Amino acid sequence: MKNQGVGASMLRKEDDRFLRGRGQYVADLRLPGMKDVAFVRSPLAHARIAGVRIPDEMRDRVYVAGDLKGVKPIVAVSGLAGFKVSEQPVLAFEKVRQVGELIAVCVGTSRAEAEDIAATVELDLDELPALHDMIEARKPGAALVHEHWGDNVFLETFVDVNMEAAYDAPIKVTREISTARQSMAPMEGRGTVAYWDKRLEQLVLHTGSQMPHIVRTGLAECLGLGQEQVRIVSPDVGGGFGYKGILLPEDICLAFLAMKLDHPVRWIEDRREHLTAGANCREHHYIITGYADRDGKLRGIECEATVDSGAYSSYPFSACLEAAQIASILPGPYDFPSYRCRTWSVSTNKCPILPYRGVARTGVCYALELVLDAIAREAGIEPHEVRLKNLVQPEQMPFDNITRKHFDSGDYPEALHRAMAAIDLAGIRARQQQGEPDGRLIGIGHSIYCEQGAHGTSVYAGWGIPMVPGHEQATARMTPDGGLEIRVGVHSHGQSMETTLPQVANEILGIDTAKIKLVHGDTEYTPYSTGSWGSRCAVMAGGAVATAAREVAGLAKGIGAHLLQADVADVKLVDGHVVGPHGSVSLETVAFTWYRRPQDLPASVDPRGLESTIGYKPVRDSGTFSYAAHAVVVAVDPEMGDIEILDYVIVEDGGKLINPMVVDGQIYGGLAQGIGTALYEEMNFDASGQPLASTFADYLLPGPTEVPAPRVDHMETLAPYTEFGVKGIGEGGAIAPPAAIGNAVNDALRRFGAELLHSPMTPRRVLEAIQAAKTASAASQVKQGEFA
Amino acid sequence: MKPVNFDYARPADVGAVLALLAEDGPSVKLMAGGQSLGPMLNMRLVQPDLLVDIAAIDELKQVTDKGDAIVFGACITHADIEDRRVPDVTHGALPRVANGIAYRAVRNRGTVGGSLTHADPSADWISMLSAVGARVTLRGPSGERTIAVEDYMLGALEADLRPGEMLVSATVPKLGRSARWGYYKSCRKTGEFAHAIGAFLADPDRGVCRVVIGATESRPIVVADASRLLGDGTAARLEQVFDSAAADEIVAAAGMEDPLDRQTHVVALRRAIERAHSA
Numbered sequence A: 001m002k003n004q005g006v007g008a009s010m011l012r013k014e015d016d017r018f019l020r021g022r023g024q025y026v027a028d029l030r031l032p033g034m035k036d037v038a039f040v041r042s043p044l045a046h047a048r049i050a051g052v053r054i055p056d057e058m059r060d061r062v063y064v065a066g067d068l069k070g071v072k073p074i075v076a077v078s079g080l081a082g083f084k085v086s087e088q089p090v091l092a093f094e095k096v097r098q099v100g101e102l103i104a105v106c107v108g109t110s111r112a113e114a115e116d117i118a119a120t121v122e123l124d125l126d127e128l129p130a131l132h133d134m135i136e137a138r139k140p141g142a143a144l145v146h147e148h149w150g151d152n153v154f155l156e157t158f159v160d161v162n163m164e165a166a167y168d169a170p171i172k173v174t175r176e177i178s179t180a181r182q183s184m185a186p187m188e189g190r191g192t193v194a195y196w197d198k199r200l201e202q203l204v205l206h207t208g209s210q211m212p213h214i215v216r217t218g219l220a221e222c223l224g225l226g227q228e229q230v231r232i233v234s235p236d237v238g239g240g241f242g243y244k245g246i247l248l249p250e251d252i253c254l255a256f257l258a259m260k261l262d263h264p265v266r267w268i269e270d271r272r273e274h275l276t277a278g279a280n281c282r283e284h285h286y287i288i289t290g291y292a293d294r295d296g297k298l299r300g301i302e303c304e305a306t307v308d309s310g311a312y313s314s315y316p317f318s319a320c321l322e323a324a325q326i327a328s329i330l331p332g333p334y335d336f337p338s339y340r341c342r343t344w345s346v347s348t349n350k351c352p353i354l355p356y357r358g359v360a361r362t363g364v365c366y367a368l369e370l371v372l373d374a375i376a377r378e379a380g381i382e383p384h385e386v387r388l389k390n391l392v393q394p395e396q397m398p399f400d401n402i403t404r405k406h407f408d409s410g411d412y413p414e415a416l417h418r419a420m421a422a423i424d425l426a427g428i429r430a431r432q433q434q435g436e437p438d439g440r441l442i443g444i445g446h447s448i449y450c451e452q453g454a455h456g457t458s459v460y461a462g463w464g465i466p467m468v469p470g471h472e473q474a475t476a477r478m479t480p481d482g483g484l485e486i487r488v489g490v491h492s493h494g495q496s497m498e499t500t501l502p503q504v505a506n507e508i509l510g511i512d513t514a515k516i517k518l519v520h521g522d523t524e525y526t527p528y529s530t531g532s533w534g535s536r537c538a539v540m541a542g543g544a545v546a547t548a549a550r551e552v553a554g555l556a557k558g559i560g561a562h563l564l565q566a567d568v569a570d571v572k573l574v575d576g577h578v579v580g581p582h583g584s585v586s587l588e589t590v591a592f593t594w595y596r597r598p599q600d601l602p603a604s605v606d607p608r609g610l611e612s613t614i615g616y617k618p619v620r621d622s623g624t625f626s627y628a629a630h631a632v633v634v635a636v637d638p639e640m641g642d643i644e645i646l647d648y649v650i651v652e653d654g655g656k657l658i659n660p661m662v663v664d665g666q667i668y669g670g671l672a673q674g675i676g677t678a679l680y681e682e683m684n685f686d687a688s689g690q691p692l693a694s695t696f697a698d699y700l701l702p703g704p705t706e707v708p709a710p711r712v713d714h715m716e717t718l719a720p721y722t723e724f725g726v727k728g729i730g731e732g733g734a735i736a737p738p739a740a741i742g743n744a745v746n747d748a749l750r751r752f753g754a755e756l757l758h759s760p761m762t763p764r765r766v767l768e769a770i771q772a773a774k775t776a777s778a779a780s781q782v783k784q785g786e787f788a
Numbered sequence B: 001m002k003p004v005n006f007d008y009a010r011p012a013d014v015g016a017v018l019a020l021l022a023e024d025g026p027s028v029k030l031m032a033g034g035q036s037l038g039p040m041l042n043m044r045l046v047q048p049d050l051l052v053d054i055a056a057i058d059e060l061k062q063v064t065d066k067g068d069a070i071v072f073g074a075c076i077t078h079a080d081i082e083d084r085r086v087p088d089v090t091h092g093a094l095p096r097v098a099n100g101i102a103y104r105a106v107r108n109r110g111t112v113g114g115s116l117t118h119a120d121p122s123a124d125w126i127s128m129l130s131a132v133g134a135r136v137t138l139r140g141p142s143g144e145r146t147i148a149v150e151d152y153m154l155g156a157l158e159a160d161l162r163p164g165e166m167l168v169s170a171t172v173p174k175l176g177r178s179a180r181w182g183y184y185k186s187c188r189k190t191g192e193f194a195h196a197i198g199a200f201l202a203d204p205d206r207g208v209c210r211v212v213i214g215a216t217e218s219r220p221i222v223v224a225d226a227s228r229l230l231g232d233g234t235a236a237r238l239e240q241v242f243d244s245a246a247a248d249e250i251v252a253a254a255g256m257e258d259p260l261d262r263q264t265h266v267v268a269l270r271r272a273i274e275r276a277h278s279a
């Protein structure tokens, strides 16, 4: 048999159906009698609801807050001291706090008819001052999103480690840096089909979800149902990136209607709803200072970071995760002695900010890495020299950094060396000296990050949010013909788990992956799990599958030994066969015997059969640390402001790669999103809190011609605490690009003394930065003239 | 985002379309390729009672050679021009511009008539057809009239379409042998609408030297006599005679106040001139 185990670059099992257009998504589901819903959403960012008028003839087709008897609001608390609790109503009453907030739900025979009905509902809203700027919202006297709080701060955190010791550093560089609000934009938006199963007395929700079990828990709690009365089925998921882990008010509305009405109901999110009402993320603001010695050695980092968390704390990650994480991850992969960081999660009249691939890391990487380059320019040395002076060294591993993050393994300087060699720093510097025939300016930049993945109980218990991952469980069960079923509670939304988890089982049992079936995406059939998030599936579900497969291997050896008339201590499992001193028996025969010829087994046979459900945790659950160095060459058009990526290199260390091709795929996808953050994607709002991008004509995503083919190099430093040495890598591709590209652009614009500090780096912002630098240098020349 | 309920008609000829347009009462919307109208219907920015699909009308797909010009029907698609099913009389100008519109899927359906009538300032045809001196013919209850392309566009998303009228054809003059043209558009990604467009045509045989600056807030800026910018249009390297400062003045006089916007538009024009194509 061809190698199909851990480390094999197998073609994906799921591709056959996806490439033939045979994927099954929520919107593909057709149930008898199913009706469509459309929502009446708030057109204003902040208003008091004075009245909702429903025409009499529509009264039985429209439901408002008052109809939702017994339905609780969505509450996602954090246990962090001082966290202020928001209640996200399922349908708004008294007040609306964001454009797009649900006010009424309308049921029609088609979506178009439901929209017709929605258009007959009249809203009487008294507009209130809206908060669209998180820095303004933090100030005393600002309008209040949640009046009883007294201010607009969900949570403020503060950490200080000997900051003052750095204040005498000869280099001190302060920058105001920010990343735009974005929308997550998976190809498939959200969608839910719900009905009440009368026979099973169960609410069934088909919804593309990364975290079906968490949605079940949250939904049951809001509806006051027992969890056995709720079943979540997550079919194929067309991308999630975090958005499909969230419990939405829409889901609860659909569930409520399913219980109230005698037919299934369906909501398929459209792109306008997606962009304006739901899937926002990323908006960070930093005032950050780097202190360093003349040789670039970091003395300390001081930072004030603000995150626009939007109107509500969303379930289950809460409004604190993004900003509070900034404080703990800002130091990145660097070793320095002094640190201070204050963070604010601020409530505004925008939709809740949700965790998006990379979560806080993309913003943190952008802020820190831009400052490191600014330090390099100040010190007059190459940026990578500054990094080499400060990166954690391989001989320090495992290493606890200044915020007590436990770096498990790795050689960060080596990744950087390889990246600089591949991108040809010397060659690019020479090319810059010559200049380009077309007048464009070449810039080279890089960035490094670390990605904590699969962090578990010890980390999440501290956040005190509704969800804390414990042991990850899997079931492995042989079938009567010698195949294997694997059941896991995580769900694939593009991670290729139908391929990689069978590879893990194959590694241990030797069963052909064609005969290994992954069962996932249904709470009815799978063990409880917090689901797919935080780069955890390969580590946690992979570890659980390995553990369960090992149990099954032991059980199979017991039966095989009996059939071989050997002592179990004398048999081994080799290539799908139980091999004894005098012969071997295939797993097919072992399975056939257990299921179909039990008469051949002794009374003492292990009654667990050929099945195991068991939990797994790494030896330490503080998370795996994968990392990468990204290096990029850009050409900037100083007249038009356009930026073109000429070359892109990624050197990544993901520990043991279960399937290197799948890892590359994750990196490519992440890179595309990182380029979106760097150059294109931006959710703008006007002063009244109106979102300005409601279609993809206004919200630009990179397309195939905007994403270069990166050159990817892998290091494989095994993780010391996990099965096979696997590290989580799902998010990394999206973390480093804005920083690397930003540094490259600033390198290109160095001759003007211009710097870009806000992403996306649009043509307009490039031209403005050049113009501002020219104006400043003209002003300083005038000044020098005055004193001459 | 689903359209309101509407009726649908697919008449066989222009006369039948005009009859439907003449009817009192229902609000009627013509649909050609549907590439702009489709999204507007879905977003309910347009809520017609009757949608009249004109894409299958033979007359609107015809191409006629008039000797000094070529006339093609309103429903000729961008792809028809790109693939030269419409004979090229512009030294490659129109096929080249067609090739740069959106993506192939859009070009297969989107029509010249629809693009001009939709009147998006950042669209390609309004700028390039103005540069080559094209005219459009409208037919309505009181007969036909033919006007310059640039006059058909009244402002952003507003065409000079009188009640009961439709656009039936466009007329593109054949360029002289020594004619040169250039086109440059600045957009952030493939298939995105332009943020600045520059176009020029220097056709000394016919005494034409025109310049167009497009993707403005409204109608493109058409300089029918570009001698102030390009002299008599015969210089071997036109970019050497091009007067950027004069172009900036023209753009400013047209009401473009933002200096960076003016910069990108003037640069777009300069690059169009630098990239001059000839026969």
Ligand SMILES: Cc1cc2nc3c(=O)[nH]c(=O)nc-3n(C[C@H](O)[C@H](O)[C@H](O)COP(=O)(O)OP(=O)(O)OC[C@H]3O[C@@H](n4cnc5c(N)ncnc54)[C@H](O)[C@@H]3O)c2cc1C
Residues within 6 Å of the ligand: B029, B030, B031, B032, B033, B034, B035, B036, B037, B038, B054, B074, B075, B100, B101, B102, B103, B106, B109, B110, B111, B112, B113, B114, B115, B117, B118, B122, B123, B124, B125, B161, B165, B166, B167, B168, B191, B192, B193, B194
């Ligand atoms: C993703 C995407 C990207 C695009 N990118 C570009 C681009 O880069 N450059 C560019 O120039 N365009 C671009 N477009 C627009 C595209 O070129 C459309 O084809 C064009 O705007 C409309 O042509 P249509 O035939 O589809 O018209 P329709 O959408 O059918 O109609 C548009 C309007 O014109 C009216 N109309 C149509 N035909 C007539 C007629 N004969 N007489 C009177 N009224 C008429 C309709 O009633 C309607 O109001 C893009 C479109 C999309 C969807």
